[in-house]
Amino acid sequence: MDKKVLAVAIVLVAVVAGACSSDEGDAGSGGADVAAAQVAERGSEGGGGDGLAVGDSDTATQDAYLTSAEPDRVIKTATLELEVDDGRLGSVLREGRVIAEAAGGFLLSTSVEGVERQRGDFAIRVPAGEFEETLSALEELGTVTRENVDGQDVSQEFVDLEARLRNATAQEEVLFRLYDRSTSIADTIRVQRELEDVQLEIERLRGRLRYLSDRTDLSTISVSVREAGAVAAGAGPFEKAWDKAKDTFVAVVSGAIVGAGFLLPLLGFALLAYVAFRLLRPRLQRVAP
Numbered sequence: 001m002d003k004k005v006l007a008v009a010i011v012l013v014a015v016v017a018g019a020c021s022s023d024e025g026d027a028g029s030g031g032a033d034v035a036a037a038q039v040a041e042r043g044s045e046g047g048g049g050d051g052l053a054v055g056d057s058d059t060a061t062q063d064a065y066l067t068s069a070e071p072d073r074v075i076k077t078a079t080l081e082l083e084v085d086d087g088r089l090g091s092v093l094r095e096g097r098v099i100a101e102a103a104g105g106f107l108l109s110t111s112v113e114g115v116e117r118q119r120g121d122f123a124i125r126v127p128a129g130e131f132e133e134t135l136s137a138l139e140e141l142g143t144v145t146r147e148n149v150d151g152q153d154v155s156q157e158f159v160d161l162e163a164r165l166r167n168a169t170a171q172e173e174v175l176f177r178l179y180d181r182s183t184s185i186a187d188t189i190r191v192q193r194e195l196e197d198v199q200l201e202i203e204r205l206r207g208r209l210r211y212l213s214d215r216t217d218l219s220t221i222s223v224s225v226r227e228a229g230a231v232a233a234g235a236g237p238f239e240k241a242w243d244k245a246k247d248t249f250v251a252v253v254s255g256a257i258v259g260a261g262f263l264l265p266l267l268g269f270a271l272l273a274y275v276a277f278r279l280l281r282p283r284l285q286r287v288a289p
Contacts, residue, residue: 084227087227
């Protein structure tokens with residue numbers, strides 16, 4: 001008898017538990033339906049089903065970006081200091097340009113200073129995939145005295161900027177619809193001001209993305225080259241002043257030699273004219289009445 005009562009009790013508990021589970025499921029389904037209805041209602045208020053579609057598209061785009069096989073966005077830069085033999089600065093600058101163009105890049109800037117022993121700087125930009133190979137080729141141009149390689153990962157900033165750009169673009173679309181529906185001058189002006197702020201933010205975000213894309217697509221390598229005996233780029237003020245004084249002295253002497261080469265022929269012609277005049281002067285005096 002006790003066993004029968006226990007069995008009946010177990011059956012009743014199972015039935016009640018099933019009924020409760022069914023009720024909770026219905027309630028959860030109803031809650032989900034209500035939530036879906038609220039989302040649909042907000043989407044219709046923002047301009048029909050476009051609002052909901054844009055949100056789903058943005059989420060899918062962001063997920064696709066995060067799960068894509070695209071490599072990390074890294075800004076690669078390097079500074080290189082080389083020492084070369086006397087008289088090789090010009091050839092090294094030309095070889096550096098050839099290396100950059102062979103890698104698909106270009107020469108960004110160049111400068112040369114000094115007279116007797118020269119030093120110069122040049123900067124190149126090459127595709128990020130050719131960065132390491134290009135750096136190795138530049139190291140072969142002379143003796144490396146200093147090298148610094150730096151990398152800045154901006155992948156997270158890319159994701160953040162693109163998400164903010166999508167949100168700003170969605171706000172712009174909503175404001176355009178509100179602008180079309182404005183029925184008073186005050187509403188039109190207010191919406192127009194909001195629209196201008198959002199458009200300014202969109203341009204700022206796009207500009208930052210273009211800048212980061214350029215810096216990650218093309219890496220920058222700055223190279224300082226000095227001939228043996230020339231003052232290094234990081235030398236002190238006295239060393240630079242002494243080197244400048246030597247260069248100035250050499251420049252003055254060179255200028256004097258060039259000037260002498262220009263004046264000596266003129267002085268020779270003037271001397272010949274003077275001698276001829278002295279020789280012909282007595283005759284001219286006798287001929288004169």
